[in-house]
Amino acid sequence: MSTSTTTGTRGETVPTEPSAATAADHGQGDAADVTALLERGRTLATPVLRAAVDRLAPPMDTVAAYHFGWIDAEGRPSDGDGGKAVRPALALLSAEAAGAAPEVGVPGAVAVELVHNFSLLHDDLMDGDEQRRHRDTVWKVHGPAQAILVGDALFALANEVLLELDTVEAGRATRRLTAATRALIDGQAQDISYEHRERVTVEECLEMEGNKTGALLACAVSIGAVLGGADDETADTLEKYGYHLGLAFQAVDDLLGIWGDPESTGKQTWSDLRQRKKSLPVVAALAAGGPASEELGQLLAADAKANDFENFSEAEFAHRAALIEKAGGREWTAAEARRQHTIALQAIESVAMPERVRAQLAALADFVVVRKR
Template sequence: MTTTTPAMTTTTQADLLSSVLATSRAALEPALRDAVRTRLSPELGQIAQYHIGWADADGRPTSTWGGKLVRPTLALLSARAANGTATDGIPAAVAIELVHNFSLLHDDIMDGDTSRRGRATAWKVFGVPGAILAGDALVAAAGSVLLDADGKGAASAATSLMTATQRMISGQGADVGFERRGDVTLAECVRMAGDKTGALLACACSLGADLVGADPGLVKRLAAFGEHVGLAFQLVDDLLGIWGEERQTGKQVGADLRVRKKSLPVVAALCADGSEELAALYLSPEPLSEPDVRHVADLVERFGGRDWARDEAARQVASAEECLAAAGLPDGVRHEFQEVAGFIVGRRF
């Protein structure tokens, strides 16, 4: 996302982003810890605290809490966008982060991932049933945090969060279903990405404003901004899943191709005229050799998947910027939104 202005150097941008994220973390942590402690049973709370990084497997405190907390930061900014304070937006930020961690707990199980941020994943330590239940408890706690909040839009915010969560789950379900299909259309894939990734970011960008009772038009514009940012993020992530460098992504080049993921660049290429060779190779049940993986990547690029995804990411960023401009935010809040969104989508590919 383009954020540089004559008055804002790259160093200033980096300092601003660091400051925004650090301020968000300081404001969020006490309330998030309290929500996990008071709204989850001790057994499920232990799993959640381990997953988040607050405790080791035996419940001893640690200092390994990772993550940038971009979603709760966006929720706090959206409260300020509606003339509230960051403090007014804390329940929204806590709720978004609880739902995000619910999704990560379940994603690790579905993907069979055995490590997260350098530690064994929660399901490997506590078992699949415990990790599933901890995730369920987190998403239930998120709704109760909003319903118990003082904001006059508490009920509306809770409805918005649950709707976004349902969309996210639906998108994840579609993504899983695509693995068994050879006829996925590009429109279906874009819709899946919007649900799986865009829905929660759209909610994060508007939830604080919704909670403080903002004008529905502002809430809608902030949500649209987040939706476009989410799609741009997914497009960049999909590009990295094929062409990203291992030192940048932590995965082998072509990682998504090895598991035959129906990512956006792949589906765009499969839908192109003349892509029969790609379809025959990619949709075959036979394992892909390393030469096959490289050949598939070349075919995806040859049939336009890489260029389409790059161009579509740029279009989504431009649309996000238009939505943000139309929201008429104070300059300070607008710049902070731009910096956080730029961090989300600004990875090289």
């Protein structure tokens, strides 16, 4: 990487030592910094994202604007929950990791968001999910054809936003984004096929989550650097950080999906149990062996046959959650989040980059594993 430097050059007050501690050690000490990073990602990327979506022909522009939460189902301006915006924040830091200005990462941030939302539109339809971010999903409001069509359009737009830069770097960035998109699709194919299976191994679950969550976070962390002129080795190492950050993120998501506070997550209690998701805590508990694991296995198999979750009491879900915990699934998943967090932090230690950027990437990693939503 030709333009980066291994020392901080702007006299920031953030720690200059790379963090290798676990989330538990860190707590939320860097919360203010992380909030500012997420805010910066939103502020720089959203106008460009909106301008890109505005290029879509009607009615696709309206359908997309609904999906992003910019308008409601009646077309009135809305201030919807656009998500945590971790990916845009990462894409901007990624550019800075290569010694470029954060703005260099903006087309990458926008392209990654477009691909992410393409996959949400299609996955919600394939999975029959009726709610996302507290609102009816696009296929539910505008019909399946619009969900397919607008998803396709966002995917095409992602390539367009990058390739119109008309640089060698943009071609390389698009290639990485394409690889990540293929992984996303592979992950969704695995997710669908696992639904029909009684047992899924921990390794299969991790591979699926790596494809569905890790690959695009990895791309977010490399794409700004690639646009800023980073070489492939640097980009690969940044992707390693992003991939394991994604796995840590997903492990925490899987914990919140069972034990999360509905007030914070905005989801129902026992959300993933209701959806019968074969998430990490479940899969790990089933693989653990022992009395609780066996009882859980028998219960879940009977549940799958009976298929009447809508009539379940809170106590019935609580019993299953308790069995998962007793079999060690909760603890294993929390340890897995910490393990992936550590691998992510180790990866960025080996890349030459400004120390401020390294510290901010570490703070984002900490945020991801301690978050409550």
